[in-house]
Amino acid sequence: MIHVSTAIWLHYVGDAAAWLAAYLGGRWVYSHRRGSVEALARQTAPGYFISLAAGAAAGAWAAGSLNTLRANVPVLSHSIAGALAGGIVAVEIWKWLRGVRTSTGGPFVIPLTLGIVVGRWGCLFAGLPDQTYGIPTTLPWGVDLGDGIARHPVQIYESLAMAAFLAVYWRAAVQQRNWATAHGFHAFVLAYAVQRFAWEFLKPYTAVVGPLNVFHLLMIGLAIYASLWIATGRNRGHVPA
Numbered sequence: 001m002i003h004v005s006t007a008i009w010l011h012y013v014g015d016a017a018a019w020l021a022a023y024l025g026g027r028w029v030y031s032h033r034r035g036s037v038e039a040l041a042r043q044t045a046p047g048y049f050i051s052l053a054a055g056a057a058a059g060a061w062a063a064g065s066l067n068t069l070r071a072n073v074p075v076l077s078h079s080i081a082g083a084l085a086g087g088i089v090a091v092e093i094w095k096w097l098r099g100v101r102t103s104t105g106g107p108f109v110i111p112l113t114l115g116i117v118v119g120r121w122g123c124l125f126a127g128l129p130d131q132t133y134g135i136p137t138t139l140p141w142g143v144d145l146g147d148g149i150a151r152h153p154v155q156i157y158e159s160l161a162m163a164a165f166l167a168v169y170w171r172a173a174v175q176q177r178n179w180a181t182a183h184g185f186h187a188f189v190l191a192y193a194v195q196r197f198a199w200e201f202l203k204p205y206t207a208v209v210g211p212l213n214v215f216h217l218l219m220i221g222l223a224i225y226a227s228l229w230i231a232t233g234r235n236r237g238h239v240p241a
Helices: 010-032 034-043 046-070 080-096 106-126 152-174 178-200 215-233
Strands: none
Touching: 010 034, 010 106, 046 080, 046 178, 046 215, 080 106, 080 178, 080 215, 106 152, 106 178, 152 178, 178 215
């Protein structure tokens, strides 16, 4: 068992580090994929980003709270998974109302993935009050977050899974592979949904349908969304990654 020193304020340190990582990733995209940023600007307007921000905020608190309000000690909370889903819904509505039928998410893949990779470590070091911990385990890498119980470090699992996706995606984007340029954002959403769905079985969240919790259902929705875009090839006029 690995003992981890925790403090709830480290969550905010992790958030700050995640935002910094996302910013640096965005700078890289702007420097090395400026065409994608300029294409995004041509297809959108300020309302696009306002909708994105509002949808992400609403989704973050809605999904997080739907989950934690079912706990033994109900509390309001927010979630990156909910933010992703809420942002997607808001943007797709904005695009539908304005007749934009192409994918616009490519420039966000690297910043979003970096934010998740870094931010999940903040969740780990925030400890038990963060309510993102895993169920007990006998595996040698189980972490003790202060209660003497070895738990699955699900935050690290997610960070490493998304880091692996980022390594594959980044290389493919640099090489201008078709799947990365045409469906980079949808590949990101699908990868995130699949790995998050798996890790949810290692969390003590309340089930809502059979063995599935709120986030299981949310990940199924995200996976369907991404798969439909990839399967139909609707984004032939996509904003490149």
